[in-house]
């Protein structure tokens with residue numbers, strides 16, 4: 084892989100001000116940033132990602148005081164959630180102000196706002212001084228990047244500045260809560276779970292946060308998002324057990340790769356290109372998820388098999404990403 088020269092905050096801020104794109108780490112995934120008030124930069128962003136311009140992007144801010152200028156009003160729920168989770172892995176959808184361009188909002192009445200906690204993201208946003216529009220720094224519909232190397236391998240040298248913050252701590256995208264409608268709804272599950280959101284909002288029942296309409300208003304809610312190139316299938320633990328018995332492994336007729344909670348069987352056979360042992364804790368699993376999917380995807384196999392995680396709420400965001408990765412329609 085081609086080595087990128089190390090970039091400084093000064094390079095990054097200058098690039099943003101000149102309408103260039105900057106990739107930077109957040110605690111969830113790497114973002115591809117553009118000055119949120121610069122139409123040319125935003126168009127460049129959509130073109131590089133290969134993302135349809137009707138899909139809204141999140142505006143990243145450094146502090147709560149900047150919020151007022153981006154939305155019409157800051158509802159009480161936003162204050163409660165911000166106090167608890169910002170800076171952090173949470174995005175709020177709020178009614179937009181005029182400052183939020185159509186290119187940012189996808190022409191909707193709302194704008195997505197996040198104050199990330201990663202120190203590099205924080206410093207970049209503080210120095211830049213206003214909103215940075217940033218989707219994940221990958222090609223549209225593909226696996227989000229959780230390291231600077233992932234960004235380079237997805238977007239190559241088209242990004243002028245990449246700030247390298249090592250591996251992302253959380254590893255999957257932020258929880259999105261829509262506060263622009265009559266009641267709060269979760270549009271995308273994340274590592275801040277539905278129970279925590281309900282608790283902070285004083286809701287008795289987490290079902291109140293379920294998004295009723297499943298309209299693909301956000302790309303993250305489209306079935307084929309976060310997909311590796313190789314077809315992916317989620318399989319039961321029993322299926323992994325059967326597969327792991329040597330006679331069955333010998334019978335496989337096309338190369339597969341596996342992400343399983345179990346260790347690789349000692350006799351793998353040459354039909355298994357890659358067997359990655361997943362972490363048993365959802366926080367650790369999420370941190371490695373996209374890196375692991377990339378390893379499986381690069382193994383040259385024809386099918387990726389992923390052992391289904393437990394059916395409990397703390398695995399909900401991970402299962403959401405796995406289901407989308409499996410659904411390549």
Ligand code: TXA
Nearest residue numbers: 111113114139140193194195218219256257301302303
């Ligand atoms: O963790 C994250 O959220 C990362 C980091 C870089 O902040 N960003 C990210 O961006 O995942 P992106 O563009 O890959 O996904 C953002 C999601 C999309 O599904 C987008 O449609 C949705 O947020 N979104 C943004 N503004 C919205 C709005 N006004 N209404 C509904 N959905 C919105």
Ligand code: MG
Nearest residue numbers: 218219220227
């Ligand atoms: Mg994305």
